[in-house]
Amino acid sequence: MIVYDVVTKGFVLFSIQTNSFNQFAGLYSNPNAIGLQLSVSLPMLIGLMFFKKGSKASTNYLYYFLLIFSLIVLLLTNSRASIGAVFVSISYILFKLKRRYFKYFFIGIVVSALAFFLIPILNDFIALYLRVDRVFENTRFYIWTMSIDIIKSHYIFGVGPEQFATKIYANLPVMLGSFEEFQIWWAKSGTSHNFFLYRFTETGILGFFSALYLFYTFFKISSMVEKLTKFKEPRYYILSVSISSIGAGLLGRAFLESTGLITNGWITRDLPFWIAFMILIHLY
Template sequence: MYRDIFTISALLLLSFFFLKKFGLDINEYPKPPKLAKWLISIIFVTVLFSTSISGLNSESIGALFRTSIFFLIIYFYYAFIASKTGDSNVYYLLLGLFISSLVLSISVYYDFVRSSFALFIFDILITRWAGAFGNPNSLALVVSINIIFIIVLFYSVKVSRKIKLTILPILLLNFGIILFLTNSRAAILSLILSLIFLLYQLEKKIIIYLISLTFILFIIYLTTPFLQELVNIYLRLETVSQRDYLWKAGLDMVSDYPLFGVGPEQYPKYFYTYIPTSGSYFFNLYIILQKPHPHNYSLWMIAENGILGLVTALSIFGFYFYMSAKLIKWNRNNRDEKFLFAVGLFSVGILVFVRSFFEVEGIFSYGFISRDLPFWISYIILTFFYNQNLNELHLKNDT
């Protein structure tokens, strides 16, 4: 309930500021590029069609309603950063992301301190912390996106040296600690791969240092049994096999409903009919803790929305990588602020894409702001720079 109140309040507040700035003349509204319009249309048509074909149940109608509000909010954010000719509003948007993530960090530290700094349960299970966010996997994605943008700002000429030596290192250390406390394996793996790309583009020497450091740490790991035990506990390798139930249930659901899926937000209703009796005890925990999902974004979208779900999943990542790759190509020779953000945004794409093979939250989950907004903030920034570059190229061609 509080999420709905927050979403409606945010929409009303943003609507007020939007109308105050742009008025009612539609011709004055900032226009996103065609690719962004196509993407939103594909997503909206998918949810609308799937909701209709699945019987107009309340959960699916709610998903359609949230989707509409979510993308209206996304457009307001885009209009905000596009309302100036420069890119100063991009930094304000990132500042908002950093501040909100810091608030979540404080809530994690608060819970961690209240537990007397408990890292393990019964000395054999690692604890996972999410604070007020509730979901450690989703929080891990948020802080991972923050980490990428902080590294980008380290190379920005528009950020003062004082900030680079004081505030940014503190933020980086904080989000690194929070990522560790979430114990999200998918986010950590995805972040490592995205940072390899980012640092290769910006500072190839660091890659060599990191490879050397990794080799040294690996030798220490092999020669230290106690460290091996700690790493094995942290990685929770014994839980990997439990996902077999989730993946198989998702594949079986797709097999039974290949064309249209079961409908938005309907996966949890069908899930329990697809798991064997041997796994029912384990998945009773999902009733208490969270909604079940197949731990694979594309599989989840196909299971709920059929063929259109696959088109939507491919479009979200396809359009993102296309725009960010174009942005890198257009600005590679200049290696200016746009190039810096282009490689950073491409890195965010790698992060979210790789993670999508293991998790479903944080991409597009029918308009849940707390889950999806951080990734879509990067999509907003990408769309803004892409459109800006596109207009500059058109001006050059005209002259």
């Protein structure tokens, strides 16, 4: 686990190497995998906390412990896409269930942002944590450029499932032997780091529309379930809002990552979302 790495390697977890943060992932080789799991489990946990009326104090403490622990692990993954997804999910839940808390949450975010900008030490730390210096010099931009070039040549049927890697060097936008080329080669596992580009690149225009239709179907069902349960079944309403927030978070994440929804050969990444979606369909 990530926390095990922190304990054994020390809190120098965020040590700087090649001008960026190290990312530890425990038993996973990719910290984004854990971030993705937390993008689904954290909204469900927060939704569960709204069920806790009349619960024992020990149960409430357990919820708070799990919430704090999960948030710490999420921050330690240093996965910006997953952190953004959880932020969107929390905002959605609070807006739907506790509008007053949403206002406090929003004010807290604004105040924190101002503090980070105005206090040099905090500014430097957050910039380092978010790897701001790499925002415009990111491997994703090269991969997106390659994906768009591939789409221009294969926009009808795409290049085929798991064939993205075979087209990389025909559309490489950097010099061979460079650090960027090594990073692109390392990240070549059939992913465009964007769910919509990923579907378009590998399965053509039908794949792109299927990606759009997935979210259209999800939010259509979720909105109908919320309307059906809001006044009749309060607990089901909370559950439907929690699942809807997962979809909202993963929609935002889909612009930065391609896994977690419909991924070739990585069912363990997609399963949490589809389990939540099946629960939503059952409520429908």
